[in-house]
């Protein structure tokens with residue numbers, strides 16, 4: 001265990017490039033800028049260490065700086081070995097934030113970095129996908145006692161937290177940031193919708209109009225991916241296991257069918273389910289020559305890479321971000337970003353204005369935890385006042401005014 005300033009990154013001399021990226025996004029994150037300003041003099045997080053396990057790119061860096069400006073010591077590691085931007089983390093280290101992450105690190109190094117962050121004895125966590133929290137309930141259980149609480153960014157992370165809670169094992173309060181309205185309505189839907197296509201299009205440089213896109217999973221992220229595919233001119237097929245969501249997709253104007261029926265029709269297949277083994281051998285064998293596969297779920301488990309390896313006669317990297325698998329029948333299938341979260345493995349993640357809202361919720365939820373230490377272990381919602389405040393600050397920043405109810409209207413709405 002150590003409290004000295006330490007870090008492990010690729011190259012500190014990359015900092016100037018990273019600094020430029022952070023400056024650009026900072027200029028497009030008005031909510032976080034406003035919150036930074038409001039609380040930086042009071043330093044509400046003074047004396048606390050905040051561990052952040054997130055996608056280490058420019059928007060996240062600005063969140064880290066806000067938390068740092070509120071008085072916290074900040075220690076960071078990646079929530080995905082392929083999403084780290086080495087220049088951005090260099091810029092963070094240069095300004096006093098400890099980071100343990102190198103882009104493309106092995107699975108083992110990825111885990112070692114999580115341990116290095118926990119060696120800094122954090123009081124609070126900001127997690128993305130639940131790996132840091134899981135470690136605190138596994139190999140580092142003895143440390144869970146001292147954790148005040150944390151926040152979780154993703155649908156996948158919250159699923160894992162709820163599973164822990166259900167078994168009575170969750171040791172501290174975790175705020176479900178993903179479930180706040182200012183998160184899922186914007187980040188999951190419009191953020192994922194745009195960033196997934198930004199990444200796919202920049203890495204493939206192919207036309208989407210006139211093609212068939214198969215979106216697998218119709219939660220908030222899947223809705224966004226399908227909507228933007230439609231906007232790009234694709235025919236869209238949705239595959240979904242939930243009958244209510246399947247009806248929703250139908251009424252949103254998409255074809256709905258089983259993946260085994262969609263497999264021979266699709267040019268692009270995008271998984272957004274959070275589940276394992278979604279695209280497998282039986283589907284690969286039915287796909288067209290040239291089919292493109294991308295994953296937009298948190299973990300690289302949705303597109304079964306073992307099955308793909310098993311039925312391929314050869315495999316090669318066509319260019320950075322695209323692997324070509326040649327099947328025994330001669331067909332070629334292209335896998336983007338190793339089947340990891342495509343918008344971060346092959347792109348820069350969600351737009352700055354979107355992460356502005358999600359990260360504002362994170363920062364305010366951490367402050368809430370410090371100010372409300374009595375809330376017990378469990379998965380807790382973001383307080384409604386915080387959700388509403390983030391929405392209000394964003395409208396103010398955009399110069400948009402909205403109507404308010406007068407007394408008579410309020411009374412009416414509360415009457416029975």
Ligand code: ADE
Pocket residue numbers: 054055057059060128153195343344348349350355
């Ligand atoms: N940038 C930082 N974190 C992100 C996330 N969880 N999703 C998309 N872009 C991000």
